[in-house]
Amino acid sequence: MNYKLIISIAKSLLKARFRQTMIAAIGVTFSITMFIALLGFMTGLNDLLDGLILNRTPHIRLFNEIKPSVVQPVNLSTAYKGYYHIIHSIKSENSRQDIYNSQAVMQAIKADERVQGFAPKIVTQVFYNDGTVDITGVVNGIDPQAETRLFHFGDYIVSGSVIDMKNISNSIILGKALAERLNANLGDMVQIITVKGDRFPLKLVGLYQSGINDLDKTQGYVYFNTAQKLLGKSNTYFTDIQIKLKDLNEAPAVAKEYAKKFGTQAEDIQTANAQFETGSSVRTIISYSVGITLLIVAGFGIYNILNMMIYEKMDTIAILKATGFSGRDVKAIFIFIALSIGIVGGFLGLIFGFAFSAIIDEIPFHTPSLPTITTYPVNYKAVIYFIATAFSLITTYLAGLFPARKASKVDPVVIIRGK
Numbered sequence: 001m002n003y004k005l006i007i008s009i010a011k012s013l014l015k016a017r018f019r020q021t022m023i024a025a026i027g028v029t030f031s032i033t034m035f036i037a038l039l040g041f042m043t044g045l046n047d048l049l050d051g052l053i054l055n056r057t058p059h060i061r062l063f064n065e066i067k068p069s070v071v072q073p074v075n076l077s078t079a080y081k082g083y084y085h086i087i088h089s090i091k092s093e094n095s096r097q098d099i100y101n102s103q104a105v106m107q108a109i110k111a112d113e114r115v116q117g118f119a120p121k122i123v124t125q126v127f128y129n130d131g132t133v134d135i136t137g138v139v140n141g142i143d144p145q146a147e148t149r150l151f152h153f154g155d156y157i158v159s160g161s162v163i164d165m166k167n168i169s170n171s172i173i174l175g176k177a178l179a180e181r182l183n184a185n186l187g188d189m190v191q192i193i194t195v196k197g198d199r200f201p202l203k204l205v206g207l208y209q210s211g212i213n214d215l216d217k218t219q220g221y222v223y224f225n226t227a228q229k230l231l232g233k234s235n236t237y238f239t240d241i242q243i244k245l246k247d248l249n250e251a252p253a254v255a256k257e258y259a260k261k262f263g264t265q266a267e268d269i270q271t272a273n274a275q276f277e278t279g280s281s282v283r284t285i286i287s288y289s290v291g292i293t294l295l296i297v298a299g300f301g302i303y304n305i306l307n308m309m310i311y312e313k314m315d316t317i318a319i320l321k322a323t324g325f326s327g328r329d330v331k332a333i334f335i336f337i338a339l340s341i342g343i344v345g346g347f348l349g350l351i352f353g354f355a356f357s358a359i360i361d362e363i364p365f366h367t368p369s370l371p372t373i374t375t376y377p378v379n380y381k382a383v384i385y386f387i388a389t390a391f392s393l394i395t396t397y398l399a400g401l402f403p404a405r406k407a408s409k410v411d412p413v414v415i416i417r418g419k
Helices: 003-016 018-054 102-111 144-151 176-182 224-231 248-262 274-312 314-322 327-362 382-408 412-418
Strands: 060-063 115-130 133-142 157-160 171-175 189-194 199-208 219-223 240-245 265-268
Touching: 003 018, 003 327, 018 274, 018 327, 018 382, 060 248, 102 115, 102 240, 102 248, 115 144, 115 176, 115 224, 133 144, 133 176, 133 224, 144 240, 171 176, 171 189, 176 199, 189 224, 199 219, 199 224, 219 224, 240 248, 248 265, 274 382, 314 327, 327 382
Parallel strands: 133 219, 171 199
Antiparallel strands: 060 240, 060 265, 115 133, 115 189, 115 240, 157 199, 171 219, 189 199
C-alpha cells in the first residue's frame, strides 16, 4: 500500500468537497468545544457543591449520644429469662456526654496511619442574650488551626481573623446572621448564658458565613479552652472528635472499628451524606451523557457527508479500482478523510473549549450564601480533554468506517458500464 499516494488522493477529495469538509470539521469543533465547556463547568460545580459538604464534614465523627440503655433490669432477672420483654416509657440513661478518656483516644487516632488528622470539639447549647431577649443557639469549642487545616474553617470567615479566637482571651466568632440579629459588631461584647444559668461576656472577633442561613443564625465558635471554662469542665472534656482519613472510602469500616474500640458512637460521612452523594453522581452522569451525545451527533454529520461524497465520486472510485487500487486502498482513503476531519475539528475544539472555559471562569458570580466564591466554578482536569480527544477520534473513525467499507466494495465494471 502506497501511503503517500493514498494521502495525496484523500487530500484531493477533501479539497474537491472543501465546503462540506469544513461544515463537518466545524460540527466536530463545536461538539468538542461544548463538551469541554459543559463538562468543565458541571464538574467544577460538582466540586464546589462537594466541597461545601466534604470540606466541613469529618470523614468520621466520634461522639456520645444520650439514649436508653439497651439492657434493662428485667433482662437481668433469671425469673423472666426466655420471655419477650415489652417495656413502656423507657427513660434515657444518665450517661456522660463527653468522650471518656479523650486524651488516650486522640493518641490512638494520631498513631493510626490511615488518619490524615483530627480535630477535637465541644458542642453545647447556650442562650445569646440581647437585652431582655434570649436567642437559643449553639457554641462550638474548636481548635481553629486544626479546623482550618482539615475542614477549611478559615475560608468561611468573612470578617476578622480566625486565629484571634485563640490569641484573644474569652473571644467568640459568630455566624453573620446571628451577629445581625444581635446587632453586634467586631469588638463588641456578646453575653452568653449557659443552660445552667451562668452568664459570660465574650468579645466578638470574627464573623462566619457558611452559606446555610439557618445554621448561621444559631452558631458561635470559641477556642475549646473557652468552651471548657463556660461549662466548668476540665481540659480533657470533649464531646466530639472529628477525623479526616487519607482515603474517604475507608470511613464506614474505620467508623465501626473505632466505635467498638473506644466505646462511643461513630458516624461516617457516607451515612451522614448519602443523599448528597447520590445527587452528585447523577449530575456527573447527566453531564457526560449530554457531552457524549453532542459528539455522536457530530459523528452522524460526518457519516452523512462521506456517504454523499461516495455517491458523487463513484466515477473516481471506479477509476481508482480499475487502475489497480484495491478495496483496502479505497477504504484507507475514506478513513483518512474522516480522521482528518476529526483531528482538525478536535484540535480546534480543544482550543476553543479551553478558551470558552476560561471565559466562564472569569464571569463574576456573587451570592451571600457562598461568600468565598467570586466567579463561576470551572474544572480544567486533563481527563476531560483526553476524553474529548479520544471520543472525537473514535466517533469520526466509526463515522468514516461504514462509508469507507461501502466504497471499497464498489464494482468498477458496473459503474463504467452504466456510464
